[in-house]
Amino acid sequence: MKILLVKLSSLGDVVHALPVVQDIAAALPGAQIDWVVEKSFAPLLARCAGVHRVIPCRIRHWRKSPLAAVTRGEWTAFKALLRQQSYDAVIDLQGLTKSALVARLARLAPGGKRYALANQTDGSGYEAPTRWVADVAIEIAPRTGAVQRSRELAARALGYTPLPAPDFGLKRPPAQAERAQSATEKIASNTVALVHGTSRADKEWPLAHWVALGQRLIAAGYPVALAHGSAKELATSQAIAQALGAARATVWPLLTLDALTDQLAHCAGVIGVDSGVSHIAVALDLPHVQIYNFDTAWRTGPDPRTQSRQVSVFAQPTPSVDAVWQAWLGCSTGLVQPVAAR
Known part of the structure; x- marks a missing residue:
């Protein structure tokens, strides 16, 4: 099974989502897990056990000069990299318009689906396009912690029970x-x-x-x-x-x-x-x-x-x-x- 996670920023939000990788790896041995993230945070994901491919983007930078030639060139290269692989599941863990756009651009395998949040949880950002783009929108209880929100969303999308405690996968030899x-x-x-x-x-x-x-x-x-x-x-x-x-x-x-x-x-x-x-x-x-x-x-x-x-x-x-x-x-x-x- 090939899975794409979309959590672009910020640093703390990316860290909070890391346990999703270990949950999936434990529940679905052999699953290939790719992740789209802002380029500045890519080194952290590169050291996370279980991440097969890190796909960097620069949306924060690109939106400052969207019509510039360098932006257009980098955007085209990013889309090509993103679409090299087709996915059985694309999970938007962020719930914003920019993450919904990335999820929409990703290529699905036959029978594949896009999953996203159906609602805002207390204290978090949320924008409606993430729900519109999704094939399946999953509602999470409003008072849910940041780590648990991502873990629950992915678990319900893929049909497994998360590990008893979060494992962030940053241990090093x-x-x-x-x-x-x-x-x-x-x-x-x-x-x-x-x-x-x-x-x-x-x-x-x-x-x-x-x-x-x-x-x-x-x-x-x-x-x-x-x-x-x-x-x-x-x-x-x-x-x-x-x-x-x-x-x-x-x-x-x-x-x-x-x-x-x-x-x-x-x-x-x-x-x-x-x-x-x-x-x-x-x-x-x-x-x-x-x-x-x-x-x-x-x-x-x-x-x-x-x-x-x-x-x-x-x-x-x-x-x-x-x-x-x-x-x-x-x-x-x-x-x-x-x-x-x-």
């Missing part, structure tokens, strides 16, 4: 890990990465909180590493590192998504705000605390019923340093409990 780490500075195995960067300012945690948390980690014997993906995030990482002292706090260089994933995989754990990089930490099954200023952890955060080494901390206007620290102690000792500091 030791040899690959050594090759990957040789490309960047080797880090101590007890390093804790702090992920402060996010695309939304209202998801950020105060700089003073990061410094205070870093001081607690260093006092407990954990070196601290700081990642960044922009000039603004670099400035924040440098400010935190300067306050903590260069001997125990390291600012990583700007890393590709693949290299950043490798570096995180070598850490003892990660503490971060609600962001794509934090969701990668969950996918790597690292001890992880995810910080929320909004009561949305139920939708995008780790599920305490099935994920034993991660926890979300929520409070308004923002969680305290002590709440995050206590959550980290639980993660690092395996005594994880959901935390809501109000």
Whole structure:
């Protein structure tokens, strides 16, 4: 059976959909699973066990200059690549107009069908064309978490029962890990990465909180590493590192998504705000605390019923340093409990 998954962006959304691959592989041995995704996220899918072919696109870029000659050329090449294979099932996991367009362009095998969401779930994006394009539109309960939404949609489309717990498929063999780490500075195995960067300012945690948390980690014997993906995030990482002292706090260089994933995989754990990089930490099954200023952890955060080494901390206007620290102690000792500091 040949299956095409369509989940184009963003980074966190792509990570949330990864367990679909392992669910399908377990239920339908021998199935060929291809995936269409934004080119910038393709390296993550390339390392996901069970993905046969990653089909990159640049829809975010193309829509900025849709009539440009280079856009037309790249779009034509993408369509040709997409249609090289015919599929028994095309599953639009995203539910947007752009993903519906990709699903419509994909070629079906005789008897093949397109599947998509029939409705919007709480807190998610949804646009009607995904339902219009589908041969079968599947309704999902409104209050369904992001990981569960994709897993349930695919399972109901293909007629199987998902695995008991989500498996993101990002585990790597030791040899690959050594090759990957040789490309960047080797880090101590007890390093804790702090992920402060996010695309939304209202998801950020105060700089003073990061410094205070870093001081607690260093006092407990954990070196601290700081990642960044922009000039603004670099400035924040440098400010935190300067306050903590260069001997125990390291600012990583700007890393590709693949290299950043490798570096995180070598850490003892990660503490971060609600962001794509934090969701990668969950996918790597690292001890992880995810910080929320909004009561949305139920939708995008780790599920305490099935994920034993991660926890979300929520409070308004923002969680305290002590709440995050206590959550980290639980993660690092395996005594994880959901935390809501109000």
